[in-house]
Amino acid sequence: MMRYLPHWLSCGVLASAGLLGGGLDPALAADLGPPPAPVIEAPAMPSWSYRVTPYGWLTALNGTQTVRGRSVKVNASFADIVEESDTLVALMGDVEARNGPFALMANVVWSKIGVERSNVRSRALAPGVTGSLGTSLGLDIEMAIAEVGAAYEVARFGALAVDVLGGARYWYQEADLSLDVTAAVQVGDLEVAGARAFARSGSVDWLDPLIGARVRYTVAPGHELWLRGDIGGFGVGSDFSWQAIGAYGFELGTYQGITFSGVVGYRALYVDYVQGEGRQRYEFDMLQHGPVIGISAKF
Incomplete structure (x- = not known):
């Protein structure tokens, strides 16, 4: 059966x-x-992703510049600087490599800024410098700023992520201050050309440690808002510095596996740096700020 x-x-x-x-x-x-x-099933291993973002920074300047003991007050908008500068904007490049909650970051800025008489006015002489300052005619600053650091995501609440970060910011500058030559102006340590005397700083550089935080918020798929703040210097390089950046990124499309996004935002960077005394005194006590515009590529 x-x-x-x-x-x-x-x-x-x-x-x-x-x-x-x-x-x-x-x-x-x-x-x-x-x-x-x-x-x-083996757990998926996190992989690296990379984002490269070239920027333009429409910079304005507000603060004090001292070259060879002569100090001037600077108050120049982006439009004032564009009129007198060799470059239309400060050129920036930003790179970030991320693996899960960990990220490595780098940022470079280069600018060559010119500010003329209406936005530069004589302020003071450093201690030990005698004579009168003379009428300020112009200020030219060539500057490079480079940042490197790392960030780590410490909290996430749905679409909102919070990073802590640390690193260093390197500054390089050369500043030329031109003054009107009068009988009372001592020009022994200055270069004289016609009716102008030039105080030239030569190369000045320093390195600042920095710490900060960043907030990233996914507004919608392909749209991200992020805010970053940091402080640095602490007397190691400069006396003190701070930075605040806010930006909004929106996807434009994908080509051959690379996602392109537009980026718009605002960046403000302040530093107070002093070295030397008397006729060797150099000081850059300045706030640089303005809109940023760029395109990022993520792969």
């Missing part, structure tokens, strides 16, 4: 009979084969 039963039913009957009889028949167990091995 059993030969006419379906195969699965006959196997079940035989198995039940074997169990009731004290065990499964060895020959039948060999026919059924070993049970399938459990499938264990």
Whole structure:
């Protein structure tokens, strides 16, 4: 009778009979084969992603510049600087490599800024410098700023992520201050050309440590808002510095696996740096601020 039963039913009957009889028949167990091995899926390993963003920074300046003991007050908008500068904007490049919650960051800024008479006014002489300052005619600053650092995501609340960050910011500057030559102006340590005397700083550089935080918020798929703030200097390089950046990124499209996004925002960077005394005194106590515009590529 059993030969006419379906195969699965006959196997079940035989198995039940074997169990009731004290065990499964060895020959039948060999026919059924070993049970399938459990499938264990390995967890996905996080991978690196990269974002490269060239920017333009429409810079304005507000503060004090001292070159060879002569100090001037600077108050120049972006439009004032564009009129007199060799470059229309400060050129920036930003790179970030991310792996899960960990990220490495780098940023570079280069600018060559010119500010003329209406936005530069004479202020004071450093202690130990005698004579009068003379009328300020212009200020030219060539500057490079480079940042490197790392960030780590410490909290996430849905679309909102919070990073802490740390690193260093390197500054390089050369500043030329031109003054109107009068009988009362001492020009022994200055370069004179016609009716102008030039105070030239030569190369000045320093390195600031920095710490800060960043907030990233996904507004919608392909749209991200982020805010960053940091402080630095602490008397190691400059006396003190701070930075605040806010930006909004929106996807433009994907080409050959690279996602391109537009970026608009605002950046403000302040530093108070002093070195030397008397005729060797150099001071850059300045706030640089203005809109940023760029395009990022993520891959």
